[in-house]
Amino acid sequence: MVRNTAHTAHTAALGLAGRLERISAVGPYFAVHCGDLPDADAAGFRPMTELYEDGALTAYTETVRGRMGVDQPRVAASTVQLGTASRLWSIALATAAVGGRVPDLHPRTLWWRPGASGPVELWLPVPRELPDAAADGPADAVHRTVAEANLRPLADAVHRVFGVSPHILRGNAASALIGSLRVLLARVPEADRAAALAVVRDLLGREPLAGAGDFTADADGNVAFRRRSCCLYYRVPGAGVCGDCVLTSRPSRANRTTLDSGTTRNSRTARTTGNSR
Numbered sequence: 579m580v581r582n583t584a585h586t587a588h589t590a591a592l593g594l595a596g597r598l599e600r601i602s603a604v605g606p607y608f609a610v611h612c613g614d615l616p617d618a619d620a621a622g623f624r625p626m627t628e629l630y631e632d633g634a635l636t637a638y639t640e641t642v643r644g645r646m647g648v649d650q651p652r653v654a655a656s657t658v659q660l661g662t663a664s665r666l667w668s669i670a671l672a673t674a675a676v677g678g679r680v681p682d683l684h685p686r687t688l689w690w691r692p693g694a695s696g697p698v699e700l701w702l703p704v705p706r707e708l709p710d711a712a713a714d715g716p717a718d719a720v721h722r723t724v725a726e727a728n729l730r731p732l733a734d735a736v737h738r739v740f741g742v743s744p745h746i747l748r749g750n751a752a753s754a755l756i757g758s759l760r761v762l763l764a765r766v767p768e769a770d771r772a773a774a775l776a777v778v779r780d781l782l783g784r785e786p787l788a789g790a791g792d793f794t795a796d797a798d799g800n801v802a803f804r805r806r807s808c809c810l811y812y813r814v815p816g817a818g819v820c821g822d823c824v825l826t827s828r829p830s831r832a833n834r835t836t837l838d839s840g841t842t843r844n845s846r847t848a849r850t851t852g853n854s855r
Contacts, residue, residue, distance in 0.1 A: 594673070594681055594705050601672040604765050606693075607758070608668045611701040622692075623701050626685035629662070630731040632739050638692055639740070646814050653810045655740035659732055659747055660809055661697050663754035666728050669700070670720045671758050674777055675769035680719035682708045684727050716773065717780035725751070725786060733786065742810075749807030752782060752790035753822055756803040763799045771799050791822070 595612045602609040611619075628634045635658070642661075643654035666683060674680050681702065689701040708719045733747040759778050762769055775795050782793050791805035803822050811820055819825045 593677070594679065594707050597673055597677050597679075598669070598681065598702070598705060601669065601676065601766070604668075604672065604761065606696050607664050607761070608672055609700070610669055611699070612705045613703070615701065615703075620701070623689040623699075624691065626688045626690050626728065627731075629690055629698075630685065630728075630735045632735065635735050635739055638698075641692060648814050650810075652740040652742050653814065655736050656742050656746060656750060656810045659736045659742070660750040660754050662732060663724075663729055663751045664757055665697055665700060666724045667720075667755045668758040668761070670724045671755070671774060671777060672762050672766060672769065674716035674720055675762060675771075675774040676766065678716060678770070678773065680708045680716060680723060682706050683723045685731070688728075717777045720777055721781055721784060725781065725784070730786060743807075746807045746809065748786055748790045749805040749824075750809050752787045753803065753805050753809065753820075755781060755787070756793065756801060756822070760801055763801070775799070 598610055598612050615623075624634070629638065635655075639651060639655045639658050642658050643651055646654055646657065648654060670680055670683060683702075687702065687704065689703065690698045691701075693699050708723050714722070729751050733744065733751070736742050736747060737744060755778060759774060762774055763771060779793070779795075781787055782790065789806070791803055794802045804824070804826075805822050806824050808823050808825050809820060
């Protein structure tokens with residue numbers, strides 16, 4: 579019985595690793611290293627739990643602040659939270675839409691390190707599917723492994739250390755989810771579009787995303803989202819207002835440049851991290 583159980587787990591891991599490899603090819607926000615890495619390649623990786631602690635979060639935010647050329651640490655902290663949310667949503671949503679199963683992204687078993695120029699790099703030394711994911715359903719699984727296990731402690735840390743409001747952080751997390759959905763629908767033809775849309779609708783109705791904005795999608799997968807907060811990116815020198823930002827609906831803000839809503843999340847994170855999705 580032990581051998582059979584081990585064999586089943588090994589087979590599941592191989593299947594998951596294959597899906598993660600396919601998804602990683604979509605772009606840097608979907609990429610995750612899996613399995614053993616040579617010591618040189620594994621250098622600098624740490625458990626995600628450390629990113630949610632004051633020291634590592636402050637150090638990484640300062641790196642991002644330097645890249646952005648902004649004086650206000652909370653603006654960079656907002657970008658760190660949004661970019662990290664984009665990484666996690668992208669992996670979980672894509673695997674849910676390609677195969678219907680979700681990897682376990684618990685911060686004790688998922689490792690990270692700052693990217694040389696792009697988003698944080700992620701590594702699953704032992705990739706495994708989330709326990710009970712099949713019984714819970716993909717939306718429950720994604721919510722558990724991303725929103726609850728990662729985004730809540732990250733938001734708490736960003737609010738505690740940098741004073742970014744929970745309202746902004748909620749909007750960032752929702753906007754990151756929509757950005758991941760848009761890229762998934764555009765670049766992964768084998769993805770179950772209906773399943774992906776169903777997961778996103780479900781997540782937007784739950785805490786911590788509930789009330790973050792207005793979402794619509796038609797039968798062809800055309801997506802629209804308007805958040806009820808601002809990510810603060812307009813405070814970066816030379817930057818504009820994101821296309822999904824609440825400020826775009828205010829006439830007094832009409833003189834500000836507005837980023838294309840179709841690529842808001844992708845282009846913003848690309849400019850601040852030096853890479854694209």
